[in-house]
Amino acid sequence: xxxxxxxxxxxxxxxxxxxxxxxxxxxxxxxxxxxxxxxxxxxxxxxxxxxxxxxxxxxxxxxxxxxxxxxxxxxxxxxxxxxxxxxxxxxxxxxxxxxxxxxxxxxxxxxxxxxxxxxxxxxxxxxxxxxxxxxxxxxxxxxxxxxxxxxxxxxxxxxxxxxxxxxxxxxxxxxxxxxxxxxxxxxxxxxxxxxxxxxxxxxxxxxxxxxxxxxxxxxxxxxxxxxxxxxxxxxxxxxxxxxxxxxxxxxxxxxxxxxxxxxxxxxxxxxxxxxxxxxxxxxxxxxxxxxxxxxxxxxxxxxxxxxxxxxxxxxxxxxxxxxxxxxxxxxxxxxxxxxxxxxxxxxxxxxxxxxxxxxxxxxxxxxxxxxxxxxxxxxxxxxxxxxxxxxxxxxxxxxxxxx
Amino acid sequence: xxxxxxxxxxxxxxxxxxxxxxxxxxxxxxxxxxxxxxxxxxxxxxxxxxxxxxxxxxxxxxxxxxxxxxxxxxxxxxxxxxxxxxxxxxxxxxxxxxxxxxxxxxxxxxxxxxxxxxxxxxxxxxxxxxxxxxxxxxxxxxxxxxxxxxxxxxxxxxxxxxxxxxxxxxxxxxxxxxxxxxxxxxxxxxxxxxxxxxxxxxxxxxxxxxxxxxxxxxxxxxxxxxxxxxxxxxxxxxxxxxxxxxxxxxxxxxxxxxxxxxxxxxxxxxxxxxxxxxxxxxxxxxxxxxxxxxxxxxxxxxxxxxxxxxxxxxxxxxxxxxxxxxxxxxxxxxxxxxxxxxxxxxxxxxxxxxxxxxxxxxxxxxxxxxxxxxxxxxxxxxxxxxxxxxxxxxxxxxxxxxx
Numbered sequence: 154x155x156x157x158x159x160x161x162x163x164x165x166x167x168x169x170x171x172x173x174x175x176x177x178x179x180x181x182x183x184x185x186x187x188x189x190x191x192x193x194x195x196x197x198x199x200x201x202x203x204x205x206x207x208x209x210x211x212x213x214x215x216x217x218x219x220x221x222x223x224x225x226x227x228x229x230x231x232x233x234x235x236x237x238x239x240x241x242x243x244x245x246x247x248x249x250x251x252x253x254x255x256x257x258x259x260x261x262x263x264x265x266x267x268x269x270x271x272x273x274x275x276x277x278x279x280x281x282x283x284x285x286x287x288x289x290x291x292x293x294x295x296x297x298x299x300x301x302x303x304x305x306x307x308x309x310x311x312x313x314x315x316x317x318x319x320x321x322x323x324x325x326x327x328x329x330x331x332x333x334x335x336x337x338x339x340x341x342x343x344x345x346x347x348x349x350x351x352x353x354x355x356x357x358x359x360x361x362x363x364x365x366x367x368x369x370x371x372x373x374x375x376x377x378x379x380x381x382x383x384x385x386x387x388x389x390x391x392x393x394x395x396x397x398x399x400x401x402x403x404x405x406x407x408x409x410x411x412x413x414x415x416x417x418x419x420x421x422x423x424x425x426x427x428x429x430x431x432x433x434x435x436x437x438x439x440x441x442x443x444x445x446x447x448x449x450x451x452x453x454x455x456x457x458x459x460x461x462x463x464x465x466x467x468x469x470x471x472x473x474x475x476x477x478x479x480x481x482x483x484x485x486x487x488x489x490x491x492x493x494x495x496x497x498x499x500x501x502x503x504x505x506x507x508x509x510x511x512x513x514x515x516x517x518x519x520x521x522x523x524x525x526x527x528x529x530x531x532x533x534x535x536x537x538x539x540x541x542x543x544x545x546x547x548x549x550x551x552x553x554x555x556x
Numbered sequence: 557x558x559x560x561x562x563x564x565x566x567x568x569x570x571x572x573x574x575x576x577x578x579x580x581x582x583x584x585x586x587x588x589x590x591x592x593x594x595x596x597x598x599x600x601x602x603x604x605x606x607x608x609x610x611x612x613x614x615x616x617x618x619x620x621x622x623x624x625x626x627x628x629x630x631x632x633x634x635x636x637x638x639x640x641x642x643x644x645x646x647x648x649x650x651x652x653x654x655x656x657x658x659x660x661x662x663x664x665x666x667x668x669x670x671x672x673x674x675x676x677x678x679x680x681x682x683x684x685x686x687x688x689x690x691x692x693x694x695x696x697x698x699x700x701x702x703x704x705x706x707x708x709x710x711x712x713x714x715x716x717x718x719x720x721x722x723x724x725x726x727x728x729x730x731x732x733x734x735x736x737x738x739x740x741x742x743x744x745x746x747x748x749x750x751x752x753x754x755x756x757x758x759x760x761x762x763x764x765x766x767x768x769x770x771x772x773x774x775x776x777x778x779x780x781x782x783x784x785x786x787x788x789x790x791x792x793x794x795x796x797x798x799x800x801x802x803x804x805x806x807x808x809x810x811x812x813x814x815x816x817x818x819x820x821x822x823x824x825x826x827x828x829x830x831x832x833x834x835x836x837x838x839x840x841x842x843x844x845x846x847x848x849x850x851x852x853x854x855x856x857x858x859x860x861x862x863x864x865x866x867x868x869x870x871x872x873x874x875x876x877x878x879x880x881x882x883x884x885x886x887x888x889x890x891x892x893x894x895x896x897x898x899x900x901x902x903x904x905x906x907x908x909x910x911x912x913x914x915x916x917x918x919x920x921x922x923x924x925x926x927x928x929x930x931x932x933x934x935x936x937x938x939x940x941x942x943x944x945x946x947x948x949x950x951x952x953x954x955x956x957x958x959x
Contacts, residue, residue: 169613172613173613202633206636207635207636210572210575210636210639211575211642214639214642215638215642216639218642218650219635221631221634221635221638222636222639224631225631225632225635228624228627229625229634231609231620231625232622232625232628233609233613234620235621235624236610236613236614236618236621237613237614239614239616240613240614240616240617246620247621247622247624249701252699273699296650296655297655442929534850
C-alpha cells in the first residue's frame with residue numbers, strides 16, 4: 154500500500170463536472186489500494202473574484218485580511234470535493250491548512266511554511282480516510298490565517314509529501330506534463346518523461362508556468378519525486394527528480410518570457426560601487442534583476458543595462474531617479490518591447506556548441522540579440538518581443554530537427 | 557469606556573454599500589470611546605448559494621462537510637467588513653469562530669457552544685482593536701468546524717457578551733425593534749421599548765422572527781441585556797431584559813404563525829398511555845408538538861389533535877401510522893390550512909379578561925376557533941389560515957384601540 158499525494162489546480166475543479174472528474178481520479182487511486190491525500194486550489198476564478206470583492210471595498214486592504222478572505226476559496230473547493238467523494242461512497246474528510254497542521258511565518262500573502270504537524274493527517278490516513286487538504290494556507294504562531302501566494306497549492310502538496318514521507322507526489326494540471334517547448338506554439342514538441350529539479354527551476358523561472366518554483370525548490374530540498382500530469386487524460390506525465398537517466402536529448406526546453414523590461418542607464422560615472430548600490434536599492438524593494446550588461450561608455454562614463462519583470466519597469470526607473478543624483482531623466486530608458494528566449498538543459502555545460510548553435514539559429518532567422526546571459530544549464534537571450542515566437546521556432550528547429 | 561457587542565445580520569452586509577454602512581455604525585460606536593466586538597453573518601444570500609452549490613454536487617453531503625462549506629460565508633463577510641473599517645483608518649482585526657475561542661460539541665449543523673476561550677478576544681480589545689467575529693461557527697474538541705444553524709450569529713453575539721462581560725449587546729436588523737404586531741400588516745403598531753426574555757421567547761416561537769430563540773435563552777441564562785435595533789435608522793430599539801418597568805401596556809405582542817399543521821387522530825382506544833407513546837415517538841424524531849387537544853370520542857374511543865411545524869406534518873403522520881397498529885390511515889388527518897394567532901404579555905396571568913377579550917374580538921370578526929392553548933404569558937388560538945390576518949387585526953384593535 155502506497156501513500157500518494159495528489160494536487161489539483163483551480164482549473165481542474167472549476168465546474169461541478171470537473172469536481173466529479175477529480176473525485177474519480179482520487180477514488181480510482183484509492184481503489185487500487187493506495188492512501189490518498191489530495192490538495193486542492195480554489196475553483197476556477199474564485200480567487201480573482203474574491204480579490205475583486207476586496208478591491209471594491211478597500212483597494213489597500215491589509216494583507217492579513219486578504220488572507221482570511223482568499224483562504225475561503227480553498228475552503229469551499231475542499232469541502233465540495235469531499236462531498237463529491239462522499240457521493241461515491243468513499244470515506245473522506247476535508248482539512249483546512251491549519252487543521253492539516255501547517256505552521257508558517259507571519260508574512261501574509263507569501264508566507265513560508267515553518268513546520269507541518271502531521272498528527273491529524275496521519276490519524277485520518279490510519280482510519281483509511283481519503284484526506285482533502287485546502288491548499289495554499291496555514292496559520293502563524295498567533296493562529297492568524299496566512300496564505301502562500303499564487304501557486305501555493307503546489308507547495309502545500311510537496312510539503313505534505315515531504316512531511317508524511319509519501320511514496321509519490323502527483324501534480325495534476327491541464328497539460329500532460331513538461332514539454333520541450335510550448336505545445337500551443339509548437340504542437341510537435343515532445344513531452345519530457347523526466348527532468349531534473351534544476352532544469353525545472355530554470356524552466357519555471359523562464360515562464361513555462363507548469364509548476365510553482367517554490368514547490369520545486371522544496372521537492373529538491375527533501376528529494377521528493379514529483380510528477381506533473383493531466384487530470385483529464387490517463388497518461389504518464391513528466392517526473393521531476395534529482396538525477397535522470399542519461400538521454401540523448403541535450404536540451405530540455407526552449408522557452409520564451411515576455412514578462413520582461415530592459416532598463417538602460419547611460420553616462421554613469423565610472424567609479425567603483427555604483428552598480429552595487431543601484432542593485433541593492435532595487436533589491437530592498439523586492440525588484441528582482443535578471444540579465445545584467447555593463448559596458449564602458451564614452452568620456453570616462455559607463456552604461457548599465459538590466460532586465461526586470463515588466464510590472465516593475467517604471468517603478469525601478471522612479472526608484473533609481475530618486476536615489477541617485479548621478480542619474481538624470483535623460484539617461485535612463487525603459488524598454489518594454491523585449492522578450493527573453495532561453496534554452497535549458499543540464500548537459501549543456503559540457504557542450505559549448507549549444508550556445509553557438511543557438512546564436513546561429515537566431516542569426517539565420519534574422520533575429521537581433523540585445524543581451525546574453527548564461528548559466529551552467531541555460532542560455533538566455535534578450536530580443537525584440539515581436540521576434541519571440543520566430544526565435545523559439547528557429548532555436549527549436551535547430552535542436553529538434555526531426556520533430 | 558464600555559465594551560459593546562454588536563451583531564449584524566446577512567441583509568445588513570448584503571452589498572458593498574451596506575458593508576460600508578455597518579462599518580460606519582461600528583466606528584461611530586468606537587469613536588465615542590467604546591470597545592467594540594462586532595459579530596457578522598454571511599452576506600445576503602451567500603449561505604443559500606453555498607447550499608445550492610453543495611446540492612448540485614451531493615444532495616446528501618455530510619453535515620461535517622456542509623459546516624466547512626457554510627462557515628466560509630461568514631469568513632468572507634468578516635474579512636470584507638474588516639477591510640471596510642481599515643479603509644476608515646480604524647484599528648481592526650477579524651477572527652473566525654475558532655480564533656475567537658468558540659468550542660462546541662460535535663453536532664454539525666446545530667452545534668451547541670461548550671466554552672469560549674476569551675484570551676484572543678480580550679488581548680485584541682486590550683490593544684484597542686475593533687474585533688470582527690465571524691458568526692455562527694466554532695470547532696469541536698477535534699478541531700472540526702461546526703456551525704450553530706440558522707440564526708446562529710445571534711447566539712454568537714450573546715455568547716460573546718456573556719463571556720467577556722460586555723456592557724451591551726446590540727442586535728442590528730432590518731427592523732427598528734420588536735413591534736406589538738407585524739408592522740408590514742399593521743403599520744401603526746407601536747414598537748416596544750422593553751420586553752422580558754420570556755415574552756421575547758414566546759414571540760420568537762410564535763413567528764415574530766426578530767431574534768433567534770437560542771440567543772434569547774442564553775441572554776436570559778446569563779442575564780445579558782440585549783437590544784434589537786435597526787442598522788439603518790439611528791433610533792433606540794427594543795431592550796430585552798429580565799424585569800421591565802411596569803407599563804400600562806398589558807399585551808406585548810399579537811402574532812400570527814402560518815408554519816403550522818394540525819394533525820387529528822380519531823377513534824383511539826381509550827386506554828392509558830397511548831398519548832404519551834405517540835408524543836414520545838414524535839419527540840424521538842425531533843418533531844416538536846405544540847398545542848394538544850384531547851377529547852372523548854364516541855364508543856369508548858378518544859380523539860387527539862395537535863399541531864406541528866408544517867414541514868413535519870406528513871412525516872408525523874407516517875411515523876404514527878408505522879408505529880401504532882391502533883391507527884389506521886382513515887383515522888389520521890393532516891390539515892395544513894391553519895394558522896396560529898397569539899397574544900403575549902407578562903402581565904396577563906393576573907388579568908383573566910385578556911382571554912375573553914381576545915375571544916370576543918375573534919367572534920366579532922367572525923373567526924372560528926379550532927383549538928386554544930394558554931400559558932402564563934400567552935394565549936394562542938388555532939384558526940383557518942385565510943382568517944389569520946383578519947384575526948390579528950381584530951385582536952390588535954381590541955387591545956390597542958387608539959393606534
